[in-house]
Amino acid sequence: MLSLLSIGIVRAATPLDGAWRTVHAGDTPQQVLQDFHDGTLTRFDPAMLQQFPRSNLGSWVVLAPQPPWIDEERVLAIYPPPAGVISVYPAATDVAAPLSRRDFSTPIHGHGRLAWYVPTTQPPSMPIVLKFEPTAAVAAPVRFDLQPWGEYLQKDANWLVFATACFAVMLAMVLMALCFSLMLRDVTYAWYAGYILCYALIQAAQSGFLFHPLEWHWLDGITPALEAIATAASVAFASLFMVRFCELQRYAPLLRVLIGGLAVCMAALVVMQGSRVELLQQRMSLLLNPLLLLGATLLSIAAIIAAARGSRHAWFFLVGWVPLLALTAISSAQMNGALSSLGWINQAALGVGAFEAIVLSLGLADRALVLRRDRDTVRVLAERDMLTNAFNRRAWIERAEKALAGDPPQSLAALFLDLDHFKQLNDHHGHSAGDHALTAVAAALETELRPTDVFGRYGGEEFVVLLTGATVAQAMQVATRLCRRVHRLEIPVDEGEQRLTISIGIAMRVDGDTVASLVDRADQAMYKAKLGGRNRTFLHRVATPHSARPRLHIIDGNGR
Numbered sequence: 334m335l336s337l338l339s340i341g342i343v344r345a346a347t348p349l350d351g352a353w354r355t356v357h358a359g360d361t362p363q364q365v366l367q368d369f370h371d372g373t374l375t376r377f378d379p380a381m382l383q384q385f386p387r388s389n390l391g392s393w394v395v396l397a398p399q400p401p402w403i404d405e406e407r408v409l410a411i412y413p414p415p416a417g418v419i420s421v422y423p424a425a426t427d428v429a430a431p432l433s434r435r436d437f438s439t440p441i442h443g444h445g446r447l448a449w450y451v452p453t454t455q456p457p458s459m460p461i462v463l464k465f466e467p468t469a470a471v472a473a474p475v476r477f478d479l480q481p482w483g484e485y486l487q488k489d490a491n492w493l494v495f496a497t498a499c500f501a502v503m504l505a506m507v508l509m510a511l512c513f514s515l516m517l518r519d520v521t522y523a524w525y526a527g528y529i530l531c532y533a534l535i536q537a538a539q540s541g542f543l544f545h546p547l548e549w550h551w552l553d554g555i556t557p558a559l560e561a562i563a564t565a566a567s568v569a570f571a572s573l574f575m576v577r578f579c580e581l582q583r584y585a586p587l588l589r590v591l592i593g594g595l596a597v598c599m600a601a602l603v604v605m606q607g608s609r610v611e612l613l614q615q616r617m618s619l620l621l622n623p624l625l626l627l628g629a630t631l632l633s634i635a636a637i638i639a640a641a642r643g644s645r646h647a648w649f650f651l652v653g654w655v656p657l658l659a660l661t662a663i664s665s666a667q668m669n670g671a672l673s674s675l676g677w678i679n680q681a682a683l684g685v686g687a688f689e690a691i692v693l694s695l696g697l698a699d700r701a702l703v704l705r706r707d708r709d710t711v712r713v714l715a716e717r718d719m720l721t722n723a724f725n726r727r728a729w730i731e732r733a734e735k736a737l738a739g740d741p742p743q744s745l746a747a748l749f750l751d752l753d754h755f756k757q758l759n760d761h762h763g764h765s766a767g768d769h770a771l772t773a774v775a776a777a778l779e780t781e782l783r784p785t786d787v788f789g790r791y792g793g794e795e796f797v798v799l800l801t802g803a804t805v806a807q808a809m810q811v812a813t814r815l816c817r818r819v820h821r822l823e824i825p826v827d828e829g830e831q832r833l834t835i836s837i838g839i840a841m842r843v844d845g846d847t848v849a850s851l852v853d854r855a856d857q858a859m860y861k862a863k864l865g866g867r868n869r870t871f872l873h874r875v876a877t878p879h880s881a882r883p884r885l886h887i888i889d890g891n892g893r
């Protein structure tokens with residue numbers, strides 16, 4: 334990555350001296366060259382970024398190769414590719430060779446730069462005369478490299494690989510986010526996809542990637558409008574995304590309203606630019622930059638506040654967003670003539686875009702995890718009894734209903750368990766000792782059951798168990814084991830330990846049973862167990878005449 338970035342840092346193989354002036358009517362290249370030799374042009378360092386002010390007739394630029402001169406095939410490269418046309422005058426003749434990123438005809442045009450193959454007829458020491466033709470677009474600063482053909486090819490290929498990789502990462506993240514948005518039905522991912530897509534589009538236009546290598550002729554002429562629309566839309570998407578992603582409703586509700594307003598303004602700018610009304614388009618270009626500045630400040634402040642107040646995802650946003658902001662600030666400074674030695678900013682903008690896409694995707698993956706965890710927690714809270722962690726009554730009934738509806742029908746036994754004299758324990762040792770006892774009893778009961786048995790707290794000190802596939806004998810056996818287990822349990826209370834007992838009623842499923850009827854019979858049996866002296870089990874027997882025996886085909890524990 335660093336070696337790829339270095340394509341913007343390495344100095345030209347041939348040192349260049351540069352000078353420029355605005356074009357006057359009637360100028361000729363020879364005249365300009367003469368002025369250069371006379372020293373009347375403004376000097377500049379071609380290896381540094383240099384901005385040529387917008388003027389009605391354009392600007393002349395003279396580049397003089399310095400020794401040691403290279404006597405081999407050379408290419409003049411101009412980074413980043415300016416939006417307008419540059420006329421090159423070989424050997425300072427009057428015949429101009431037009432150089433433009435919109436030129437789809439010549440085989441050599443450069444990627445992420447404009448390239449001019451210096452004719453071999455031009456002596457190595459001869460200055461190159463260029464004219465930046467007047468353009469309506471904002472004149473971005475450029476720098477110049479005069480390179481041997483081989484070095485040019487290598488750097489051009491490096492840039493192409495680097496830029497393609499960055500765009501591939503951004504587009505992959507966009508596709509992933511769109512899939513997540515559809516699958517999770519969460520619009521946050523869609524706003525993120527919109528934001529990264531717009532950013533990639535802006536970079537593709539500014540770096541010239543849309544023209545070479547993509548060769549999208551149809552964008553010729555509409556790129557400035559497209560860039561403006563993508564810029565406004567990217568801020569609108571970023572605002573909508575960050576409001577949800579950083580949970581501003583919770584962490585910074587006031588700023589959420591302001592950022593929502595910013596998104597609406599940016600959407601309005603998109604509409605204004607998209608309209609064919611010239612006045613609206615002019616207003617749009619006036620408003621865009623101030624709103625961009627305001628938006629960047631607002632989003633940064635909101636993310637910092639949300640992060641400080643505990644929003645975990647605001648940190649992801651800041652990590653992805655701050656490098657981009659820094660780059661944007663440096664680019665703005667360069668548009669005003671500062672920091673001209675930082676020639677790598679355009680390449681970095683691509684790398685930082687890919688980096689941001691990855692960081693925010695990680696943040697979105699984390700968001701999906703958090704949402705899933707929260708949903709699981711809610712489900713557990715909705716189904717489990719808070720004190721004993723057994724199924725609550727509703728969840729137990731749901732599972733019992735499912736078991737009763739199972740096809741083929743299987744043998745079921747319902748056990749109704751009620752702690753004996755539990756009121757006394759509460760009265761003597763307090764409610765919290767009672768709570769501890771309930772927890773200990775539930776834990777002990779669960780260890781005696783199979784994972785397929787459904788154990789729930791029916792209410793107060795009553796528990797229920799549904800044994801699937803159990804015969805009468807097996808149900809009796811399990812109930813007796815549970816009784817013994819509770820009796821062996823030592824419940825710690827203030828001055829030592831206390832023993833508890835439990836009474837259990839058993840009811841076997843019969844034809845036509847519902848959960849209510851099954852539980853009701855088990856409850857009746859439990860009362861019989863209480864009446865019988867407690868700490869025992871009692872089986873409810875269905876009193877049916879021999880001819881009216883249940884017709885249900887029961888499957889026992891062995892599947893027979």
Ligand SMILES: Nc1nc2c(ncn2[C@@H]2O[C@H](COP(=O)(O)OP(=O)(O)OP(=O)(O)O)[C@@H](O)[C@H]2O)c(=O)[nH]1
Pocket residue numbers: 720751752753754755756757759763764765766767768771792793794863
């Ligand atoms: N600590 C505690 N006690 C509870 C809870 N739910 C119900 N209880 C108590 O359980 C006791 C049940 O009392 P009773 O219905 O009279 O039954 P018992 O004292 O166990 O007597 P028998 O069932 O006849 O053996 C009451 O004192 C309730 O307050 C709970 O969640 N925690």
